[in-house]
Amino acid sequence: MRALPSIILLLLLAGCGALQTQSTTDSIAMGYVTVETLAETALVAYQEGKIDDATRHVIIKNLQLAKDTLDVATEYATSENEDAAIDSLNAAYALLDIVRGFIQ
Secondary structure (H helix, E strand, O other), X not given: OOHHHHHHHHXXXXXXXXXXXXXXXXXXXXXXXXXXXXXXXXXXXXXXOOOOHHHHHHHHHHHHHHHHHHHHHHHHHHOOOHHHHHHHHHHHHHHHHHHHHHXX
16 A cells, blocks of 8 residues: 555656647646645655655645646636736646655
8 A cells, every 4th residue: 555655656757748739727736636645645645754854844845836836827727817827837846856856
């Protein structure tokens, strides 16, 4: 069962290449799923001793920032400000890439 978050993470990583073909709303939704998946993966890594407490806290802060940025992207998307939504979305995905680096 512990391999499940890793499998999901791999599927998400493979799906990130398709980001440009998705709608902004779909990409935002995928971002939220990625936040949750990375949080679960980080928890397993911490429980297995693969990351220390300090790294876990950095991951938590970055995941919260990514979630907050996705919230902003959602607000822009609902107000039909597509360019700002995409900018926020790109910032959120950059934060998620940072978290992936800590977990891999």
